Structure formats: C-alpha cells, structure tokens
Amino acid sequence: MFEWYSALSLTEQIFVWIAAPASLILIIQTILLFFTGGADSGLDSDVSGLGDSAGIDGGADIDVDVVGGSDTDLLEGSTGAGLQFITTRGIIALLTVFGWAGLCFMAVGLGSGLSIALAAVLGFGALVGVAYLVRALLRLQAINTVNYRLALGRNADVYLTIPAKGQGVGKITLDLDGSLKEYDAVNTGDTPIKTGDVVRVTDLLRENVMVVEKE
Helix, strand or coil: CHHHHHCCCHHHHHHHHHHHHHHHHHHHHHHHHHHHCCHHHCCCCCCCCHHHHCCCCCCCCCCCCCCCHHHHHHHCCCCCCCCCCCCHHHHHHHHHHHHHHHHHHHHCCCCHHHHHHHHHHHHHHHHHHHHHHHHHHHHHHHHCCCCHHHHCCCEEEEEECECHHHCCCEEEEEEECCEEEEEEEEECCCCCECCCCEEEEEEEECCCEEEEEEC
C-alpha cells in the first residue's frame, strides 16, 4: 500500500488525501443513517415518557400543550425545505467523488488539469444530486406525516380504558387521513372512559396524544 502511494504523482496524492477521509466520513454517515433511521429529521417521536413530558401524574391536572404555533407547519406536512446545496452530506459527497474520479482520470493517462476539471464537474454533480435526493426524501416524509389537527372535534371509539383526570393513558381508534388506527388518549373528566365508549377529541398533546371527553 505504501509503495503504491509512493509511486503516485503529487497531484494523485492530493486526490487521495481528499478522497480517503471524505470516504471514511461518508461511510460513517451512512452507518449512522441506518442505525438512527434518519433521526436528524426531527420527525420521530417517542410517547413512552408521556407521563413526565405532559405533566400527568396521580391526581394532577393535565398540562395540555396544544399543538399550534411553530408546530403547525410540521403537522400540516410542510417541510419548508427547498434545494440546499451547501450541506454536510453534499460537501462530503463532492469531495469523495472529486478525489476518486480525479485519481481514476490520472490513472488512465489524462493530464492534471483535465483530470481536475472533469473531477470537479463530477463532484459538483454529486453535490447537486445529494441536494435533490434530500429534498425528495423530505417531501416523501412530509406526505407520510399524519395531520393530527384533523382529529379535533371528531368522534372516536375507546379501545383501551382511559383513566380519569390524566392519571394514565388509554387508547382510541380513529379514522384519520383515510386510515383507521389506534392513538394514545388522555381524559380530562372525573371518571374513567371505558372500552367501547364514544369520545370526542378536544385537544392535542405533543407526540400525537389526544385529549378526549365522553360524548
């Protein structure tokens, strides 16, 4: 490996210096993406800690954090994302493609100037490609985002008993965006709402948890 590197010209060595660390970072980014499921998008949620985050404990009033304000755009499925070329992933892709492409062009006998120019074109193409790919993924994610505000004022069936006064979380079934699914729900009333009862959604907590009252 060292002998191969030593035999390279200075220009080729520069291409290697650019491509090698960029490739390593790209590999790390890809691995993290698979393990985190793209968590940096900020759209994942975890309702397992609802009792703490929503202020729900024994006998306490429900601290209802109504979805609105800055959260509205997210819930309506708007990413607000245009084409963003200067991103970490885009730059890493540019450097990776530029480095390896330049090294390949030099290996087939092209001159330094032409190799740099062609590698730069391919690197810029990778930058643009990543920008379009990210925008497409964000739009797809936005399409798949449920607009929970549509639940307000609608009736639902209780699937699991909802304790009184926010002393716990139950479940309701609700047809939302054309799909019948289960959602977590809390109850502001003085008595539990039992399985099979019909409720009306009056508010939303964070993390798609619905505040309901018995019809």
